[in-house]
Every structure is written in structure tokens, then in C-alpha cells.
Amino acid sequence: MAHAVTRLPDAQLAPMLAAYEAAVRERRRHSFIAVAVVLVCIALAAWMGEVKPGVLFANAGRLTTYFASIVPTLRWDSLGADLAEWYWNLDHWLKLLLDTILIAYLGTLIGSIGAFFLCFLACANLVRSPLIRLAARRYLEFCRTVPELVFALLFVVAFGLGPMPGVLALAIHTMGALGKLFAEVVENIDMKPVEGAIAAGASWPKMVRFAVVPQVTSNFASYGLLRFEINVREASIMGFVGAGGIGQDLVEAIRKFYYSDVSAILLLIIAAVMIIDLVTEQIRHRLLGVGGGQ
Template sequence: MPHAIPILPDDQLAPMFARYDSAVRARRRHTLIMAAVVGVCIVLSCWMGEVRPLVFLAHADRLPNYFWSILPTLHWNTFFADLSEWYWNLDHWLKLLVDTIFIAYLGTLLGGVGAFFLCFLACANLVANPFIRVTARRFLEFCRTVPELVFALLFVVAFGLGPLPGVLALAIHTLGSLGKLFAEVVENIDMKPVEGATASGASWAQSVRFAVVPQVASNFASYGLLRFEINVREASIMGFVGAGGIGQDLIEAIRKFYYSDVSAILLLIIATVMVIDLLTEQVRHRLIGMEDRR
């Protein structure tokens, strides 16, 4: 037989419905308040940023026109000749593109090594001393808060034009960014191996080496590859401030209105970044798969 559904008396249901209605009204009130705050922030941001929709609509055709103007003139009958004229400086651009990749690689390597050693000091589950932990975290925040171009400008003033300022700028920003990501990975590890190593008499460094690093190595490598992808794109614009790479020729072509050169360099950068992204994506997926199978 079907179970009978009990029906409470009205004097018991009324307080329950009242509480439910009160909770619904409170939720709606909070939602409206949050929507109002977001709306006010949008208005203030538009005001401070001098966002003018009418001006934007009036000049909206300039960007498409610019992209149209940088497109090369290619004819089917003279395709290879036009292509050769479009990439007239290909050897030099490829050299600068290789420089850009090496700048990103060296910056990622230096920053990743620094992040590897500092991230353990910023973890609450490994460092009990709050002074050491807070100092490490604030240092990592400083490194990733200042934009790479600002660091590059400072290093250009200090060391002159060339790839070195770009490498140092990317290394510092990578140190801060990867340090935060690495620390979050470490704070989510299984602490039982660490406790076992400590109980057996291992020092702090030995516990990190044998109980922590094996758990986080694949994630560290995955984040490092992801950061390398980002740094390749960042290194492409380091030349804007004289910090080496292909960005120097790109900004010169933009300033001097060498339209065909702009499109040629942009296409080289896009193709390079796409290839690197595809390759590192495959490696990262394999590393994540290895971690999931553990």
C-alpha cells in the first residue's frame, strides 16, 4: 500500500513558510545589492577609463581598415614573387624569432628554478614560522604584481638594450607566478609521507626532497610548460621597450607604417605561438595523466 504523506497542522506550517519566505527575501535582497554594487563599479570604471560609446562607434571602422591595409597584395600569377617580396627579410626575422624563444625559455627556466625553491617556504603545511611564510609570500606577490614591461624598462636602463633585460624581466615575473601556483600544489599534498619521513628522523630538507617533491613533480612540470607558453607571447613584445626579440622590429614597422612588414611579423609570431602551444599542450596532458594514474 502507498505510504501516506503526513500533513502538518496549519499552526506548525505557518512558521516554516514564514522562515522560508524570509530566507527567499534575504537572498533576493543580497542579489540586488550585489547587482547594484557591480553596476556602480561598471559606471565608475567607464567614467575613470573615459569610455565613450559614441566616440567608439564613430571610429569603429579604423581598426578593420588598419588590418585591411596590412594585408599583402598577392596575385595568383605572381604568387611566389609576391610572397618573396612580402617576406623579404625572412632570415633576419627568423633569427629574432629564435632569440624570442630563447628569451622566453631562459626566463622560464630561471624563474621556475627560483619558484621551486621559494614555494616550499610559503606553504603553511611545511613552514610553521609565520615570519618566514609571510615574507616568502609577499616577495612572490611583489614579483608577479609588477608587469614584465616595467621590469624590462628598469633593466634596459640598468643594462642597456638587448635580450638580457627581457630575460631578467620574464624570470622575475615567472618566479612570482609559478611560486604561487607551486605553493598551492604543495599545500594540497598528502601529509602522511611527510609525517612518516619526519618521524623517521629526516630533516626538513630531506622531508621535502623525498616526501613532497615526488607528489608534486608532474604538476610542477605542467605549470612550467604552461608558463613557457605565456612567456613566448610576452617575449614577443619585450622588444617594444628595447629588451630584445622580434618585438623590436614589430614596433618599428608599426611606427614607420611598414604595413606589409607588420602582417608578416605578426603571422610569424602567431604561427610560432600556435606550434609551441600545441606541443606543450600534448606534454602537459601526458603529465596530468601520469598524475591521475598515481
């Protein structure tokens, strides 16, 4: 069935078209200003950072030359012997890689526990006292603002070389990063169970336990697994400052120009991170699926 197209009179249509064109011009003007600001910021950052494209392109060949030098020579007729020579220290590297994973695991576990208890205090929908929220949020900001390597350096000076400084550094930074993510999850929960628990006379800890935690458990676990994956990569470079793990052998191989050892250790780290990424991704998807189905 055909429908007739209604056309407004020109007297009514003209002001509407004028308003539309004005809105389009205003939007274009805002977009132009935004692009100009971004370009100016990029130029200032490049100037302050002394970024020189000419130097970058002139010396880019050195990077490719270095990568070419760390690739070992593998021949098909002697592949087994070449691989054995390439991974001559495999047992030791695997032990250090396991140490790295354990450092990341323990740092993630301790940091997650701290973030779990602090995140509720930083939420405006659960805590009315501005002072408590301010203290919790500023503490979490401090924990995640200072880089892990800085914490690791401080702890190496305080406690000596070994895995413990790496664990403490990762735990503190993880507490700050996860605390913010956990708090954002809590601030977006359904408040009806919270109001019901308060109306029933529940104390603040019981309200959190029975009205808040069931809503956020799957997201908390998902973020925790994601952080563990990140911490495995971070723990790999903790050895650069003497905080244990496989990074210590990696930086030694780089400094002493043990080219084949550099590529062997890098491949072990990449393989470990890829496997952990695949496993944690599947677990996160299952957790979020369970949480979404409830």
C-alpha cells in the same frame, strides 16, 4: 508499487514555507545588492578611465581600416611572387622569432627554479615561522606585481639593449607568478607522508625532497609549461623597449608604417604561439594524467 505522498499538517507546513520564502527573499536581496555594486563599480571605472562609448564607436572604423591596410594583395596568378614579396625578410624574422622563443625558455627556466625553492618557504603547512613565510610571500608578490616591461626597461638602462634584459625581466616575473601557484599546490598536498617523514627523523630538506616533491612534480611541470607558453607571448613585445626578440622589428614596422611587414611578423608570432600551445597542452595533459594515475 505506488507510494503514498505524505502531507504535513498545515500547522507544521506554514512555518517551514514562511522560512523558505524568507530565505528566498534574502537571497534575492543579496543578489540585487551584488549586481548593484558591480554596476556602480563599472560606472566609476568608466568615469575614472574616461571611457567614452561615443568616441569609441565614432573611431572604430579607423581600426578596421588599419587592419585592411596591413593585409597584402595576393593574386592567384602570381601567388608565389606575392608571398615572396610579403615575406621578403623571412630568414631574419625567423632568427628573431627563435631568439624570442629562447628568451622565453631561459626566462621560464630561471624563474621556475627560483619559484621551486621559494614556494616551500611560503607554505603554512611546511614552515611554522611566520617571519619566514611573510618574507617569502612578500618577495614573490613583489616579483609578480611589477610588470615585465617595467623590469625590462630597468634592465635595458642597466645592461644595454639585447636579449639579457628580456631574460631577466621574464625570470623575475615568472618566479613570482609560479611561486604563488607552486605554493598553492604544496598547501593542498596529503600531509600523511610529511608526518611520516618527520616521525622517522627526516630533516626539513629531506622531508621536502621525499614527502612533498613526489606529490607535486606533475603539477609543477604543468604550470611551468603553461608559463612558458605565456612567456613566449610576453617575449614577443619585449623588443618594444629594446629587450631583444622579434618585437623590435614589429614596433619598428608599426612606427614606420611598413604595413605588409606588420602583418607578416604578426602571423609568424601567432603561428609560433599556436604551435607551442598545442605541444605544451599535450605534454601537460600527459603529465597530469600520469600524476592522477599514481
